[in-house]
Amino acid sequence: MWRSCFVQVTMREFLAVDAGGTSTRAVLIDETGSCRGAGRAAGGNPTSSGPARAADSVAAAIALALDSAAADPGRVAGVLIAHAGGHDDYEAGVRERLDRLGVGAPVTRAGDLLALFASGTAALEGAALISGTGAIGGAIRGGALERTVDGTGWLLGDSGSGFWIGHRVARAVVDDLDGGPRTALTAALLPLLDLDAEPDRAATEGRPAVLGALVRALYALRPVELSRFAPLAFAHPDDAVAAGIVREAVGALVALLDRVRAVQPDGPLVFGGSVLMEGVLRLPREQMAPLLAAAGDREPIPVADGLVGAAVLALRAAGVTVDDAVHARLSASVRAALVRAASVRAATAR
Known part of the structure; x- marks a missing residue:
């Protein structure tokens, strides 16, 4: 039986x-x-x-x-x-x-860079580029982070990041109010700080009152908070000043990617971060061309975050x-x- x-x-x-x-x-x-x-x-x-x-x-x-x-x-x-x-x-x-x-x-x-890469691919070799509040690139080999490029913070690096762009937006608006090149960024930024978008010409110590108010408001922010102004540069493609900031940001990310690819030219390329996902990757293709050229024959894989990658790494850690x-x-x-x-x-x- x-x-x-x-x-x-x-x-x-x-x-x-x-x-x-x-x-x-x-x-x-x-x-x-x-x-x-x-x-x-x-x-x-x-x-x-x-x-x-x-x-x-x-x-x-x-x-x-x-x-x-x-x-x-x-x-x-x-x-x-x-x-x-x-x-x-x-x-x-x-x-x-x-x-x-x-x-x-x-x-x-x-690390968040390795998790972002693993969110986009199951490959163990490749590269990742993040541009959000900060900017960082990484070369991945054997499923581990072999080399990190930039990510050194707002004071020393993070070129092409949200802070980097937002800082330039803020400076452009200050320059406009101080007699420099006019820009549509001024009317876009001032309301975000509860300042008059139509600045009066009343002078305080020889400068427009709104300029003094803007300077005080900007210095009251933590430096990384300037990243909140980055979307303004992408929102005004017909403004020469804004377009120049975006062009410089793309160039900075190209330089970052070139340094990563010098270490790891093979495998998939994963992109992440709000500046890339919501800004650069939505530009007309001709404006993205330098970054796509730096990617070589690899089509970038865009990912929203590192959650799936964290799950991948959790499984791999368990064998x-x-x-x-x-x-x-x-x-x-x-x-x-x-x-x-x-x-x-x-x-x-x-």
Whole structure:
């Protein structure tokens, strides 16, 4: 008489987090590349949000991902968090908050540049270029970051970044009000600072009152906040000053990409960051031509963020092979989970 024997196989589960400066997103995935749940919280970058607030955001996003999947926190086999920079207090804070949630799995950190690359491709060799608030390029070899170019911050680098562009927009407006070349950027920027778009000519110490008010308002901002003015340059293609700023930004990104390609000329090329995604890649093709020429025969792969890449890196850290099929499954299931999570948030807000 034959007796049936059933063996229950437990699928390992992992948490992957993309901790950005604006928002933090987390997903719960299994080792096949299927996403079971997703959560979103405020900015989780320790540099921009501070270690404690950033750790709170990571924990909040993870809690939502676990809750949306009705998952047991104790079954999570590993956690990977992708973010820029590092901070001991932040890492200790994340560990403490995960323990409170019942997630005792080890935590691995990955850089946002590598996560962005892995969001776009399953390849282990290639290059990535990010231009958002800052700008950075990276050469990837063997699934690891071999070389980083720029990303040195607003004071020393980040050429072609949102800050870099926004700073030039602000200077162009100041120059206009100070008797320099006229630009449509002036009427666009002043209302953003609650200043009169039709500046009066009343003088204070020999200069228009609105110019003095603008200078004070700009100096009251943190330097990186100038990046909020970057979209203005792309919004005025017929303005000579704005067009010149955009042209210089594209040139700066070409120089950055050239330095990356000198290290790693092979493999896919992944683009990310708000300046590239919402600005440069929407320019007429002739204006993008220098950047496309620098890419050579590689068609850039645009990606919105590093969330899928964080999931890829979480699986690889656990010894799971991520090929093209797994990458495609992961990308599709993460997108679907994010849509479900957004629907839940919208329903809850009503």
